[in-house]
Amino acid sequence: MFLDIRIPIGLLFLTIGLLLAGYGLFSDPAIYNQSLGINVNFYWGGVLLAFGVVMLILARISRSG
């Protein structure tokens, strides 16, 4: 394998997750009328962040194992 694709995927979702969740913390609550009153930026940002971390952990495990 040329490069472990899980590393760039993990980093990408980590970055986007942080951006979204961070924005969700400080954004104007009025914009969430559109998303049924749910702060989707914060929650979905968290989901992306978690996905990114899982990808990085998987890459780490296969490297050491």
Added chain:
Amino acid sequence: MVSLHWIDYSIMAVYVAFVLGIGWVLKRWMKTSTDFFLSGRAIPAWITGLAFISANLGAQEVIGMGASGAKYGIATSHFYWIGAIPAMVFVGIFMMPFYYGSRARSVPEYLKLRFDEKTRTFNAVSFAVMTVFSSGVSMYVLARLMGLLFHWNFHVCLLVSAGIVLVYIFLGGLTSAIYNEVLQFFLIVLGFLPLVLLGLKDLGGWQGLVTALNDVAREEGFAEGTWTSAWHPMSSPQNNPMGVEWFGLSMGLGFVLSFAYWCTDFLVVQRAMAANSMSAARRTPLIAAFPKMLFPFLVILPGMIAMVAAPRLPQLTAEQLAALPGGEEIVPPPERGLIPARYETKDGKLQKVYHQKPDGSGQLRPELDYNMAVPMMLINYFPTGLLGLGLTALMASFMSGMAGNVTAFNTVWTCDIYETYIAPNRSDNHYLWVGRLTTVFGVAVSVLAAYVAAKFNNIMDLLQLVFAFVNAPLLATFLLGMFWRRATGHGAFAGLVLGTLAAAAHQATTAPKGAWIAELYSYRSEMAQNFWTAIVSFSVCFVVSVAVSLATRQTKPDEQLRGLVYSLTPRVQDEPGLRWYQKPAVLAVIVLTATLALNFIFF
């Protein structure tokens, strides 16, 4: 018009940086033409598997399947549950041993090894033309959509997105395309998933969606449940908006069209050919089938929701719309759910396009612009921030589709046309550079095709029809080639040519689309007509190939056909040491059982 904020642009920028970065990192591994065209046959199965579906996940899939979901309902999932999945299992179990085992670099090259040069060239040329045009159309759709929604400049959007794809393929070849396709796959899934979740929550879950779509069915003159059950309405063409019945559906779509695409289209087969072992190549389409089976929930449901959801943003009123000068690019107000009507500029004013009710009662109804279903869903439910992610996912789907086309075009042009006719027997380094230059050439022609599409909408319709003629007969050629030792080069070539002509003839003599010569029969819908065109063309190709093969002498002796034909090839044995979940046969059984279950759940 919705405006984007810094956060939306930041997410897009992060994505673009990663995509280009992957190309850059892979650059140093691209030393030989095998690295560039086949990724050195060194990629594990889960990566080629995800790339296998991602390459196909272009404009047609995301925008088109959403549009069909709105127009036809859950029956659209037949494209997956009797279409793609069985075909993917078939190519993995039965055909991959010949593709991968023959060491051919492309599908046309397999045809050369199995039959002869003319059959290969016929396939190579038609495939090359087809790929650049489909990537062009894909780019045109993206650039137009972005212009419509956010007033992005058409030319800038077109050139920038083409430029990004060009750079990462130029640097890292097929590996770069495949790795990015995996990244794009996750981005598309995670970008569209919240759309489905929010939409379903808004309507009160699946039951809420069923109730709301029952109203749509009644209004359109169908039985309740027409939009939410896949098989019930297929009893006769009158009972469903697709205008097809179960036989035409199973044979035309389930057998001919799906098998022709998934088993012979080099765009997807190329991904499996890059796998690192025979069993990995065979597992590629099987691994792809798992997410593919669930894709209807990701791409079709948003369209169905768009039919019945209530707008959550202020909309243009009829008066504001009437005051606008004709010809301006705007998003019109919703007509049904979130979906706007189709408008045309007539007498300098924007006017709705009307069509007849399908039951022929003569009542005129406004025609809906179904292609706007998914984009309207994004704008409706996603606030700024998540909207950036949704648009990035949309861009990712266009780019993965385009990159798939460009890499396939590269290989076919360089290996099947350039190396055969223009400059044979050059150094490997020479072909590596031709491959790189072909990337530039392929992208440039795609851009040109996008401009052609922008100028002449109808020409693109016609071209897509021609592509359908080219694809359908191929399946017969491959089935005979792989499973019948006696099929000859002359037989295959004659079958392909006459099969293609038969498709054209069928289209030319039936309605609603075509009937240029005479109208001998009228189908209820274009879709039904497409399915039957495929059936006719497949049958003609099959019969002609068999007849001509029997009348001509076997082109190649049996020794040369070893590894290319089923009866002359030793059965593939799984490599020793595979776990149960790595065995192709086990995966195939699980996928087929699960797909069957899905058919029953949504019967």
